[in-house]
Amino acid sequence: MIHLLNLMAAIALLVWGTYQVRTGMLRVFGENLRHVLARSVGHRLTALLAGLGVTSLVQSATATGLIVSSFVGRGLVPTAAALTVMLGADVGSALMAVVFSFDLSWLSPLLIVVGVVLFIGQGNAIGGRIGRVLIGLGLITLALQLIVGATRPLTASPTVRLLLAGLPQDLLLDIVIGAVLTLAAYSSLAIVLLTATLAVEGIVNPATAFGLVLGANIGSGLLALIVTSRDSPATRRLPLGNLLFKAGGVAAMLPLPAALPQLLPHLPGALHEQVVGFHLAFNAVLAVVCLGLTAPMARLVERWLPDAAPDPARQRRSHLDPVALTTPSLAISCAAREALHQADVVEQMLRGVMGVLQDNDLVLAEQLKRRDDEVDRLYSAIKFYLTQISREALSERESRRWTDIVSFTINMEQIGDGIERVLIDIEDKKIRKQRRFSEAGMAEICHLHERLLSNLRLGMSVFLDGHVRDARRLLEEKAHFRDLEHRYAANHIARLQEHTAESIETSSLHLDLLSELKRINSHICSIAYPILESKGALAATRIKPSQLGELAERAEPLQH
Incomplete structure (x- = not known):
């Protein structure tokens, strides 16, 4: 029993190690990997090499597939080009299985020691993330050694050998088992390495090992299809096309058991090298054969999964792609795009305020107030989406961007609430x-409204680009807007003293509008604070240094 438990623990360590490497690489290179994939789809060869290179880094063809699937779903990448990337990604995953099949027992302790030192010493910095990757690589090699050690007592047991001898030699059953194990482990790489190790120790025979490898390929295709099952038809096309390619390749391998006795003596290397070599050869040949079939396969899956008819109740599709959550850098971009849409809705509300004020349009007022419900819904959706992103998987810059998005959406939600209060006041008063x-009072409010719109557009630009120059301009506008509000309030008081009838009737509304517009402008200008703070360009206080001493002197008598 203890030997079986040790084997299960070693397998779990192998799966955990591959997970650590995959997530660690995404933290270090996530955004750059996404740009590489996006820019490399123009030519078949570059697309193939990009898929191979990215997957060699992240140790997961599934992770690469999810990134590219999100591109296809947004119309950024054609399906045929994405299928080419996936062919390269499968070759990259198989190539890493070959690398890990070598005897790296001497390297495991070195990787773990160096990785732990970097991880503890630098934490969430780039060095700490690289340390996490090294720890994962060390755990993979260590797990393979533990699997070998745990399987030797099992293979020596007469009972285990009797059970293995009684198992049916059925390639289809082996394929199904390999696929199920891959789904459970969320990694075809881990299952292929496990299969090669078990084959060397005699737990499985060569025919079963090759069947499990074929099943691992099917399982990786099924995994991507399952993860994207709730997404749009366009996003599901790539996993479906890739799975069909794999299924075709596996179908061509069904006569393998009959040819295996004649084939094995001619294969180079030891048995574990033959297993991982078969995995690499299968994916390499599949890539070569299917490279010219990506366009027909794209047309086929596009016919099977046509774009859904637009829903009249909801014409717009959210940028909050659940598939992108597995790639935090991509998910951050999705959340930022949705936050900009929230700002667009707020801008539409703000533009409509003057129509209500000047034309006494109650219908428009009700429409604009309903838009505030949409702003609130977007805020809740973005906030929930961001909470699903692992903060540990974000780089320092992406973590700051996460915070910026949260702050921006909060400000937009509060601006929407402020506009709704303005509309209610206009209706009632x-x-x-x-x-x-x-006429003078309306001109002043119109001028403040124009500056408010201009500041909102500037705030959106600051959020999008993060330029310090624009952020400073936005804070300067805050001071200028405050001065305008004070001056226009004084002008209104002067008109009251002159007994202007319209000013007397609308005095409460006029002053409330000035105050509310200033409050809205403050929320807009708050967009600049995170940008300036991250750049170290934010002063600790707005009070002039010469006045700090005076304030301290005035406070001393009060303390006594």
Whole structure:
């Protein structure tokens, strides 16, 4: 029993090691890997090499497939080009299985020691993330050694040998078992390495080992299809096409058991090298054969999975792609795009305020207030989406961007609430009481409204680009807007002293509008603070240094 438990623990360590390497690589290179894939799809050869290279780094063709699937779903990459990337990704995953099949027992302790030192010493910095990757690589090699040690007592047991001898030699059953194990482990690489090790120790015979490898390939295709099952038809096309390619290749291998006795003596290397070599050869030949079939396969899956008819109740599709959550850098970009859409809705609300104010349009007022419900819904959706992103998987820059998005969406939600309060005030204090502003008063509010729109657009630009120059301009606008509000409030008081009838009737509304517009502008200008703080360009206080001493002197008598 203890030997079986040790074997299960070693297998779990192998799966955990591959997970650590995959997530660690995505943390270090996630955004760059995404750009490499996006820019390499213009030519078949570059697309193939990009898929191979990226997957060799992240140790997972599934992770690469999910990134490219999200591109296809957004129309950024054609299906045929994405299928080419996936052919290269499968070759890259098989290539790493070959690398790990070598005797790296001497390397395992070195990788773990160096990785732990880097991880503890530098934490979430780039060095710490590289240390995490080294720890994962060390765990993979260590797990393979533990599997060998745990299987030797099992193979020596007469009972185990009797059970293995009684198992049916059925290639289809082996393929199904390999696929199920891959789904359970979330890694075809781990299952292929496990199969090669078990074959060397005599737990499985060569025919079964090759069947399990074929099943691992089918399982990796099924895994991507399952993960994207709830996404749009366009996003599901790539996993389906890739699975069909794999299924075709496996179908061509069904006569393998009959040819295996004549084939094995001619294969180079030991048995474990033959198993991983078969895995690499299968994917390499599949890539070569299917490279010219990507266009027909793309047309086939596009016919099977046509674009869904637009829903009249919801024409727009959210940028919050659940598939992208497995790639945090991509998920951050999705959340930022949705936050910009939230800002677009807020801008539409703000633009409509003057139509309600000038034309006494109650219908428009109700429409704009309903848009605030949409702003609130977007805020909740973005916030929930961001909470699903692993903060540990983000680089330092991406973590700051995560915080910026949260701050931006909060400000947009509060601006929407402020606009709704403005609309309610206009309805209650102007439209229903049939009052109107003086010409001078209306001109002042219109001017503040124009500056507010201009500041909102500047704030969106600051959020999008993060330029310090624009962020400073936005804070300067805050001070300028405050001065305008004070001046226009003083002008209104002067008109009251002159007994201007319109000003007397709308005095409460006028002052409330000035105050609310200033509050909205403050939320807009708050977009600049995270940008300036991250660049070290934010002053600790707005009070002039010469005034700090005076304030301290005034405070001393109060303390006594």
